[in-house]
Amino acid sequence: MNGATVSRRAFGRFLRQIREQAGKTALAAGLEIEVSRQTLLRMEDGLATKIATSQLRDLLAYYDAPEEIRVQALSLWDEVREQAKSAQQQGNSKGFWRPYSDQYEAHFPHYLRLETSARRITVHQMILVPGLLQTADYRRGVIRIDEPDLSAVDLERRIELTARRQARIDEDRFQLDVILSEAVLCYRPAGPSAMSAQLSWLAEVGNRSNVSIRVVTFEVGAHRGLTAQSFTMLEFPKLQNGFVDPPVVYVEGAHGLGGVYHEREDVVRKYGRTIVALREVALTEQKTRDLVMRYAKEYAA
Template structure:
């Protein structure tokens, strides 16, 4: 079987979970290879996502690693079963950086999404004009065709939450509500769109006010993506230059704890709608 030159995010995650399973059993790669009757290099390739495995081999590895977490095994088997199903984002491969595609892929497979943003409205809730303005303000400046491409991609990503397919909780800092990327008119339209989205049954929008001074958040913007089971949860954080993914249990536990603290500090959904409406009215007075 030819090695994959560019494994997908789900393929790499499957490999990472196989490695975690082996390490928790205290087995080295060579030990597992001997038990399976394969070359040690093959184990490395499986754990990097560069070669696939069958569901039968997954169950063999789980047994050899003394893994009795049946929900995890079933969830990994589902990844294997779905490995050949391409998503809409594949049409952008070779046109956008890999991390754009990976974010769309992991959002599509998530069972629940939560975001916290301080600098801008969450991408999954941005209007076309607002998203275009955000991309256009980058440094160095992107050419217009790149701005249009990224904006179109972001709009397609939004289907996962606007369709009601995936429950979505957005925690938005007051700073993001007031930050203008293309003047008060675009911002007011964006705030109006937020109010409309907050009425959707599958979308929760909560505001964190400036006067909340005890929030222990070192990350300005992050997304928490729930897998079919907690062991397959993932956190994503923007670094400004790239997108970083965290799936180690210690990391996901930290992000879950952060979300609980943010949830306790945020306004209620109704209070948030009223607060966003008040800022919208201020913006409208600036261009009305």
């Protein structure tokens, strides 16, 4: 997604604002256009639904939306539909992850949709190297922790999916900011040689202009990251017509089995303050590379 398009999330948020300002419930609005409450909420959550343009017109009339709001909503809807049509023609409307659907939990495509749309991702990780920066052998080690009996074929398909995700860091307009606890450098989900290679890659990729990697050392003591734990903040491009797709904070659940998405402005701001506090105590990028390479050499010894 680029700045010239309107995401389904932003469009859905706009519709929700119109409904709430009209004082209508999702149940009543759904009944008005003969769809379920769940279908309407899915549209407001930015998920694809089978609602027709005529139904959207009826919905806006039910909300008694002013004419200028109706025109804007229908214009944005047309753009969302054109964007979806273009993606379908290019063969990527389902997402690159679709062929691997048997290799991930049902919740994961939602996260991947956000990840592929984000212009900036900030990751705070207490335990593991973030997926966007994991080497193949390190990733194999992580997967084997929970699924030691996974077949070699399925294991490699998951590695392929990770590689597809990692193509994002080759995009100049994409920014990845990573703040790691020093513990990430110490934990060993893979063998010494794999750990050495993983940390060497962190030092190398951290030289890219669109990738920032900084470590919070054990010497820092008490800091905001200890209570915030691991999380990911995703920020999106500005949209046309003054629309802004607000940031989302994702906190992963245990064993990768779902997680929590925070979109409330006050909650996102709190995580934003945590990121600022972490940057204040983290090593510089150069000192981080020096520390990471010291660990890499120790693993290689």
